[in-house]
Amino acid sequence: MNTIPIIIDEKKLEVDPGKTILEVCRENEIEILTMCHLKGVLDIGACRLCLVEIEGINKLLSACTTKVAANMIIRTNTDRIKKYQRITTELFFAERNHVCAVCVANGKCELQDLGYKVGLDHIRYPHLFPQCEVDTSHPWYVMDHNRCIMCTRCVRVCNEVEGAHNWDVMNRGHQVRVISDFNSPWGESVTCTSCGKCLHACPTGAIWPKAIVQGQLQKNPGMINELVEKRKMKL
Amino acid sequence: MDKRRIFISPVTRIEGHANITIEMDDNGNVSDALFHVNEFRGFEKFCEGRMYTEMPTITPRICGICPTSHTLASVKACEMIQGIQPTYTANLLRRLMHIGQNLSSHALSFFHLSSPDFLLGYDSDPAKRNILGIAEKYPDIALKGIRLRKFGQELSERITGKKIHIMGIVPGGMAYPLTEDNRKALLAWIPEAIETVQAGIGIIKKFHEENAEMVASFATSPTLYLGTVGPDGEHELYDGKLRFMDADGTILQDQLLPQQYLEFIAERSVNWSYLKYPYYKPYGFDKGFYRVGPLARLNVASRMRTALAQREFELFKQMNNGKPVHGAFYFHYTRLIEALSDVEDAERILNDPQVTSTHIQHHGRWNYEEGIGSSEAPRGTLFHHYKTDETGKLKMVNLLIATGQNNPSMNRSVLEVAKQYVKGDDIKEGMLNRVESTIRCYDPCLSCSTHAIGQMPMVIEVKDKRGVVLKRLERG
Structure with a gap:
């Protein structure tokens, strides 16, 4: 296959066309922050953490949904990008009710890790403190909307990998919520297979098993891509 | 003379935040004492x-x-x-x-x-x-x-x-x-x-x-x-x-x-x-x-x-x-x-x-x-x-x-010790420390952590019942 030349952070690379900037960066050990990206399911560019600068284009583009093109000059770690990453992270924390100290995912949370990575020491925006439902109706799992960041990894894994499409999204703006079926309690779902893939896909403590408490949570999001690859191989 | 009130705020060397009010009668004797816990946790x-x-x-x-x-x-x-x-x-x-x-x-x-x-x-x-x-x-x-x-x-x-x-x-x-x-x-x-x-x-x-x-x-x-x-x-x-x-x-x-x-x-x-x-x-x-x-x-x-x-x-x-x-x-x-x-x-x-x-x-x-x-x-x-x-x-x-569960008894103990040690017009800091120490006996835990030494100044005000400050003692 023919390769194309690109430059990322002053580094000259020859890459396969058709790949996204994120894929190329990951292959070349260039760090890009992500939350909504999950290997094995389609990218949607929702979280806006993977924004990069491309010379000749005024606006920032998401690395997960932008494909490389010949002679692209890309920058991933400018002050402008770092500023937006910090703003985005602060907005995640300000939008719903994230209390790491008492969260079941404390120490095993991608949002918490992100906070450390961007050096989050305070949040400049007023917290919205919305009243969010904790759905405990499923016999094995809990869905806590307080801790959901609307990455929709659960929605995509349920649809694309499990094929159940139990999860979907309703409303817009701050009112947006992940819903089970037509917004019924998860325990009453007629589509959920209780496979638990959404739990492994969830980057925070929004979906977790009832049987465990803080310190016992084990999530394996890499398992999703392994399943996808094994299916391709018809194993 | 109006009834006077001594307000100890905050009570020091305890875990949490509290005040004590001591009320005195016309003869300079303690008539009542109240231990207030002014934190709300929910x-x-x-x-x-x-x-x-x-x-x-x-x-x-x-x-x-x-x-x-x-x-x-x-x-x-x-x-x-x-x-x-x-x-x-x-x-x-x-x-x-x-x-x-x-x-x-x-x-x-x-x-x-x-x-x-x-x-x-x-x-x-x-x-x-x-x-x-x-x-x-x-x-x-x-x-x-x-x-x-x-x-x-x-x-x-x-x-x-x-x-x-x-x-x-x-x-x-x-x-x-x-x-x-x-x-x-x-x-x-x-x-x-x-x-x-x-x-x-x-x-x-x-x-x-x-x-x-x-x-x-x-x-x-x-x-x-x-x-x-x-x-x-x-x-x-x-x-x-x-x-x-x-x-x-x-x-x-x-x-x-x-x-x-x-x-x-x-x-x-x-x-x-x-x-x-x-x-x-x-x-x-x-x-x-x-x-x-x-x-x-x-x-x-x-x-x-x-x-x-x-x-x-x-x-x-x-x-x-x-x-x-x-x-x-x-x-x-x-x-x-x-x-x-x-x-x-x-x-x-x-x-x-x-x-x-x-x-x-x-x-x-x-x-x-x-x-x-x-x-x-x-x-x-x-x-x-x-x-x-x-x-x-x-x-x-x-x-x-x-x-x-110790709260009612703490209150009563505060009153008892205040009656014993706080008297007259010349209120000394040591008298009030004894009242505070009653609370320390119970080692109450009023909030979620200890406070740092030096950050808890104490102000004692002697007021008349209209709230006019008659005397003020400070430490901090």
């Missing part, structure tokens, strides 16, 4: 709607001093909801962690917060009447106290990796086992810890001897007592049943299940404090004041579980011919007898061959809608009561905290 309300299994993680955040007691009361309530029991080893590890917290708290109360009064004097310079003042004049004692607290915290850290807001106590047992290396490291602390506690006992006994009159007359109103005891009435902190005793030593109720607490305890609110007033139900609000904590636990206990502590316990019991000892000052002594028992008990547990077993958790799931758990926090008996729906979501949370 845990009972905002926990509603959460999964019951989250409570052992949420409730330790109530307090940075006694998080383990909260976790234990909470997991016991969860275990009642699931209908399961922890494993033998898990019980040993929980006991160790609970001992660690009790030791750390008692060391803090005695060496850091109260010993400045005993060693430097009630009327000494307020700027130096703290642990730093002790470190300057008695560096050896300060270091011992700090290291005893460190040992207590290591008991948690070496099991769960965290010193304060511990993780790892889970419904059905423990999430982490104790390694052999950590067991040995903890065992190495025992001789030093025993020596330190005995040094503390020496300090308090000397103070008793030198200030016999004050100790004997310091807040001595009789009350009822509540504490946890083992099957034979022995002193117990982690897992036992409840005993109520009256002021003369008659056992009113024995071997009560913690689950029966509502049959014997009722609460009433007052309009001048966020802390409620619990009382012994059969005696009613006026006569049902009871106390909890180390003094209560030793008053209700028939014996201690360990040898050295038993020897001290017998001396304590002789003080009132086997009847309950009422003086609030004796909280300090009983706290140290308990600390001695803690260290000896830790040694016993660390030598148990099962303590490093990895069989540490039984697994369960939601089975019942209601769970009640209790444990003996350093400051007294603690109850957690949860009701859930059929999915495990909390519908009702009631937390009966040790300090709350």
Whole structure:
């Protein structure tokens, strides 16, 4: 296959066309922050953490949904990008009710890790403190909307990998919520297979098993891509 | 002349934030005193709607001093909801962690917060009447106290990796086992810890001897007592049943299940404090004041579980011919007898061959809608009561905290000591320190952590009843 030349952070690379900037960066050990990206399911560019600068284009583009093109000059770690990453992270924390100290995912949370990575020491925006439902109706799992960041990894894994499409999204703006079926309690779902893939896909403590408490949570999001690859191989 | 009011705000060298108001009559005598707790936390309300299994993680955040007691009361309530029991080893590890917290708290109360009064004097310079003042004049004692607290915290850290807001106590047992290396490291602390506690006992006994009159007359109103005891009435902190005793030593109720607490305890609110007033139900609000904590636990206990502590316990019991000892000052002594028992008990547990077993958790799931758990926090008996729906979501949370149960008695003790020491127009700081120290006897835990020395200035204002300041004393 023919390769194309690109430059990322002053580094000259020859890459396969058709790949996204994120894929190329990951292959070349260039760090890009992500939350909504999950290997094995389609990218949607929702979280806006993977924004990069491309010379000749005024606006920032998401690395997960932008494909490389010949002679692209890309920058991933400018002050402008770092500023937006910090703003985005602060907005995640300000939008719903994230209390790491008492969260079941404390120490095993991608949002918490992100906070450390961007050096989050305070949040400049007023917290919205919305009243969010904790759905405990499923016999094995809990869905806590307080801790959901609307990455929709659960929605995509349920649809694309499990094929159940139990999860979907309703409303817009701050009112947006992940819903089970037509917004019924998860325990009453007629589509959920209780496979638990959404739990492994969830980057925070929004979906977790009832049987465990803080310190016992084990999530394996890499398992999703392994399943996808094994299916391709018809194993 | 108008009635005058003295306002002590904040009360210092306690865990949390509180004020005291002292009202004086025309002749300069104390007519009333009120102990106000001006913090509002709201845990009972905002926990509603959460999964019951989250409570052992949420409730330790109530307090940075006694998080383990909260976790234990909470997991016991969860275990009642699931209908399961922890494993033998898990019980040993929980006991160790609970001992660690009790030791750390008692060391803090005695060496850091109260010993400045005993060693430097009630009327000494307020700027130096703290642990730093002790470190300057008695560096050896300060270091011992700090290291005893460190040992207590290591008991948690070496099991769960965290010193304060511990993780790892889970419904059905423990999430982490104790390694052999950590067991040995903890065992190495025992001789030093025993020596330190005995040094503390020496300090308090000397103070008793030198200030016999004050100790004997310091807040001595009789009350009822509540504490946890083992099957034979022995002193117990982690897992036992409840005993109520009256002021003369008659056992009113024995071997009560913690689950029966509502049959014997009722609460009433007052309009001048966020802390409620619990009382012994059969005696009613006026006569049902009871106390909890180390003094209560030793008053209700028939014996201690360990040898050295038993020897001290017998001396304590002789003080009132086997009847309950009422003086609030004796909280300090009983706290140290308990600390001695803690260290000896830790040694016993660390030598148990099962303590490093990895069989540490039984697994369960939601089975019942209601769970009640209790444990003996350093400051007294603690109850957690949860009701859930059929999915495990909390519908009702009631937390009966040790300090709350001492609240009515603290109030009465404050009035008693204020009447004894605060007189006339010339109010001196030392007089008010004695009133504050009444509160310190109870070692109340009013919030979630200790405050730093030097950041809690005290302002005392003498006002007339229209609020005009007649006199103002400051320290800070």
